Amino acid sequence: MVKSLVLLLFTLLSLACAINNKFLADKILSADGNPYVVTKVTTSTYGIVALAQLSLTSYQAASEQVIQSLTISIQFDTNTRVRVKITDTDNERWEVPISIPSYTPSGQNLQYTISPIVEGPLSIQITRNLDKKVVFNLNPAQPFFYNNQDIGFSNYVGYPISVIGLGERVSTFVLAQGTYTLYSRDRGSPIDTGSTPDSNMYSSQPFYLAIDDDLAAHGALLLNSNAMSATVGENYVEFRTTGGIIDFYVFVGPEPEAVINQYHDLIGYPVLTPWWGLGWHQCRYGFQNISVVEEVTNDYTYYDIPLDVMWIDIDYMNEFQDFTLNPVTYPQANFTKWINQLHSSNKHFVPITDAGIGVNPSYQAYLDGLKQNVYIQSAYVSGPTQGVVWPGTSVFVDFFHPNSTNFWFNQILKFEKLTSFSGIWIDMNEASNFINGEVGHSPSIITNLTMPYTPGEDVNMRSLDVASKHYGGLLEYDVHSLFGFTETIATYRYFEVYNLRPFIITRSSFVGTGRYAGKWSGDNKSLWPFLEYSITGIYNFGMFGIPFSGADICGFQLNTTEEMCARWTQLGTLYPFSRNHNGIDSIDQYPWSFGSDLLETSKLAIRNKYWLMLYFSTEMFKVSQNGGIFFKPAFFEYPDDANLLNNSSEHFMLGKGLIVHPCLWEGIDGRVSYFPDDIWYNLYNGNKTILDAQNSVYLDMTLPGDIPIHVRGGHIIPTLDTSKTVLDVETLRKSPITLIVALDQNGKAQGDVVFDDGVSLDTLSRGHYTQIHYNYWNKNATTTVLTIQTVHRGYKMIQGEFPYISSIVIYGINRKPQSVIFYSGGTYTPLSASISLDVGDSVCTIWFSSQISPDRYDGFIFNFGSQ
Structure with missing residues (x-):
């Protein structure tokens, strides 16, 4: 009774102060x-x-x-x-x-x-x-x-x-x-x-x-x-x-x-992304059991579609408890068998982990947290604050507590004993709460009634009670928006111990999150506007320092259509993080779920990313090395062109060298599309793009088909030859390389390639990478040169890894070299090469008979004679 009276008096006093403060704030504002x-x-x-x-x-x-x-x-x-x-x-x-x-x-x-x-x-x-x-x-x-x-x-x-x-x-x-x-x-x-x-x-x-x-x-x-x-x-x-x-x-x-x-x-610059993380990912909320997961995995092989990572949502958990397996639908023996099959085909597994720890006296993780006193504390009673999420009544780790990182690390280690995984998906970490405030206590200490100003709705809505207490006297009121950030850092420590690049995908983020993790855009919808909004979302998180981001391809909520899913797959494979994922109440949206248009388009799109994987990994590496943005508005590359700012989602750049025009509209097979004022070539065939007076050209967007991608004159794009046949990016590392050389108006081009092991966390700090700069230029009227300059050498490729340059394709050239000379260490060696020239398209292709290492020599000399 006394406690209730005290609480009532405190509430009335707070309300009086709030009214006074609201009056005061309005007075100052006016x-x-x-x-x-x-x-x-x-x-x-x-x-x-x-x-x-x-x-x-x-x-x-x-x-x-x-x-x-x-x-x-x-x-x-x-x-x-x-x-x-x-x-x-x-x-x-x-x-x-x-x-x-x-x-x-x-x-x-x-x-x-x-x-x-x-x-x-x-x-x-x-x-x-x-x-x-x-x-x-x-x-x-x-x-x-x-x-x-x-x-x-x-x-x-x-x-x-x-x-x-x-x-x-x-x-x-x-x-x-x-x-x-x-x-x-x-x-x-x-x-x-x-x-x-x-x-x-x-x-x-x-x-x-x-x-x-x-x-x-x-x-x-x-x-x-x-x-x-x-x-x-x-x-x-x-x-x-x-x-x-x-x-x-x-x-x-x-x-x-x-x-x-x-x-x-x-x-701070973003953390390096593992090579395999840039590949193709598949998830689904509603995998009823491990047999369904295994079936979907096998279907990728059956339909000859590349796959790198399988994800499982909360379906795998026992009573939705983190770090557990459902013994009925996901028995450990069957799960282990599937994991072994996954690994044998160079594929990875990423499980979800939610923020709430279920209150259950038989749940060891909950008991461990109680013992170490790592939970956010109630403002009303002695003990942890309680909310409601998927496990029911739940408590939440206070990641400001000095014991929290060790607690979280140990829970991940225990889960590692149940099953092998390559990354961790941390969800619901706003932290989300299905009720407003704490179980059994309506928010009363700090609310929109006691606050002089509330942005949006009450701060307790679908959140922990903001009067809840953290270690060191901190209040949820101040630190609420840091939950996902602090959880991300604690999760990062697990990968840090193994010296692995952290594959962490978080839903909630704060300033600096990109130093530890990637981000996905959450519960989007299978609606055409969300296809377009996904582009601006990735722009934003690139600016926020989280370049490894993406949206659920084909949409998470509602039902997609074959056309929408095909367009989204074309676009989504060019996200840094490419994952098809949808909700439990939605129809299937696998690449084979609708018909031939989606199936064929999915194969083309995924393999196009494989074709460009060395370009993706190099450009993302440089963002981790120096900061900056990879998936970006074309306006950022051409900041004098207001047209690019006002229609920023209709065209985007991948690094400095590629521009993409996605199809974001239903029921069309092509459209007139705007380009920055520059030289552009069709990436797929080298055709030079002839722009009209408005810097526009009609682009074919017929399904099934490729998304329009054009290479900017002056850039060299590394591509991987086996992209059309391999089924995973690990095997892709054995591929020979073709260099696409797109000439600018002066007949020049340049580009970079970075080679590293693709997985180590300390690659940059220890210099364990090799960075090569390719530079194509005219030496004189009859000779051009492609130099291979070592910017940094710190990685020795393993046997068979990116073994050689198989060919060089030059866009924007109207003559064919009579001979090719390879030079290294002062030695000049004539090369046996097959050379063809498509005069109509101004494309010259040079195939080498011998194997030329992509990182060990000085360059090539192309002799054109007196043509």
């Missing part, structure tokens, strides 16, 4: 700008520190929740990045404990200017030196407020901008003007136009890129994990967050991809 004044300024080589005081004393009288004194730190992080940090001078506040790679602030060669900060109204303005454009402006005339649970500010640049990013959501690439919520939420993929604030999804990625009317770009990150909203206006982005601090990073660009690289320099 006030004439910023109520803080700068009282002291100190400048150093590396930045500026200032103190500011709330000037309206009536606000202090109205509520103690208003922060009275602020410390402003402006740090010259690099010559293209500025950090603006605003904190409570008198009290410590929650700050995201993210591990950003260390760096030394720089005050040299700055490409931006900080306007002088003087005593008086708080004002911060950062200008890009190149064009004098404002990239950050805390204007004293714009709303600014700093309360305990309600912090808001506007980056008012004052000129029109197009804004990209602010994930996770299903949306157009360029966001419509409106308000967007950022808070990790299990929600089934609503389309977000900025008009419905409860359309946020699994991740919180508070980074954006802004492009102005001159097509120059800048970017920004608000490093804050609390529930927040971001309002995109014509000439500003306004953040409003429910806690934490203002920790704002500005990236000056000015090219869009320069902004992305500047951002990745801050958050």
Whole structure:
């Protein structure tokens, strides 16, 4: 009784404070700008520190929740990045404990200017030196407020901008003007136009890129994990967050991809992807038993379709408990037999793991967690907070607890004794909850009624009670959106022990997740708009530093059609992460489930990715090496072309060398498609693309058939000869190589190839890779040269691995070399070669009789004589 009265009084008090705080926040929002004044300024080589005081004393009288004194730190992080940090001078506040790679602030060669900060109204303005454009402006005339649970500010640049990013959501690439919520939420993929604030999804990625009317770009990150909203206006982005601090990073660009690289320099480069992970994946929610899984696996072989990874959703679990096998439908003996068969054909298995640990006194994982005290704790009773997910009543690991990583690692090791697996799929890790808050306790301590501002819907909706407690006095209120991120790091440690590249696919992510894992877009729908939105989703996560991403091919929810699935497979095989997956209530959508169009198109599409696998692996390697983005808008490569920005999903680039025009529309066999102003060749046959005055050409998209891919003049694309016959990417590593040389207007081309073992985690740190640069150029009127330059040598290929260059195909050439000379170490050797020239298509093919190593020699000389 006493406890109930205390709780009632606390609730009433909280409600009174909330009403007061709501009034206060509205008052500040409607006030004439910023109520803080700068009282002291100190400048150093590396930045500026200032103190500011709330000037309206009536606000202090109205509520103690208003922060009275602020410390402003402006740090010259690099010559293209500025950090603006605003904190409570008198009290410590929650700050995201993210591990950003260390760096030394720089005050040299700055490409931006900080306007002088003087005593008086708080004002911060950062200008890009190149064009004098404002990239950050805390204007004293714009709303600014700093309360305990309600912090808001506007980056008012004052000129029109197009804004990209602010994930996770299903949306157009360029966001419509409106308000967007950022808070990790299990929600089934609503389309977000900025008009419905409860359309946020699994991740919180508070980074954006802004492009102005001159097509120059800048970017920004608000490093804050609390529930927040971001309002995109014509000439500003306004953040409003429910806690934490203002920790704002500005990236000056000015090219869009320069902004992305500047951002990745801050958050760290993505982890290397295992070679096999780039292959073709198959999953299904609703595999009734291991016999069905085995049948699907065998059907891939029967239909002569490549397959690299089989996945199983929660079907395999005993009572939906992590790290278990259902003894009836997935008995261990039968499961082990299937795993052995899988491995014997160079294929892999990836199981799902959910966030909730079922409360069950006979479930050892649950008991282990209790013993080590690793669960998030209740705000109402002594013991773990309890939610409801697939196992029923469940508890959740507190990954801030020092025992949690060891607990999680040991559970994975125990599961390893039950079955072998190559990767881990971590799902439901927002963390999702089928109820609102805690079992037996309606949320009452922190709710939308007690909070002065709530982005979207109540923070307890389908989430753990945000008053739940974490190790070290942390609250779920502050760390909720970090659950997936911290779980990802704990899972990464398992692979780290084995020195394996982590194959982890997560649903929820935060800033820096790409250093540990890949991402899929969650529960999408088998609808045509989601085919298009999948492209913008992968763009976004590439910008967020998670290049290994993809969407469920053919859609997860609802029923696909043969045409939709064929188009999606054409597109999806070009995702970095290519997985066909659908829901338990949906019809089958395997490559053979409909008819000949889907079957034939699937074979072509998967084998096309196999054909380009060395290009994929090389370009993804370079992203892990230097940051950047692989699957990207063509606008990023041609930032002066506004047409590419406005129609960004109709064409995308794979690296710098390939452009793809997917078919995203029902019932068509082709369409007039736009190209950037450059030289383009049909990748499949070398035909030069002749563009009209609008830079467009009609592209055939007949089914069954290939997705239109064109190679950019000036690039060399490595392809693999056995892609049309092998059934797995491991066997593909034994393939000879053909180099496609696509000439630019000057008759030149270049490209890279990286060779490594494809699985080791420490490849980059120990330099265990070999990087080759190919360069084709005209030596004189009768001679051209293809040089083979070793950029780095640290990997010795095993016997039979990528054994030789079998041929060179030159696009854009109208003459045939009379002879080919191979040179190495000062020795020149005439080569026996078969040479053909298709004059009409301007394609020359050179087949070598001898085996030429792709990484051991100096190059080729092509003699054309006096033609």
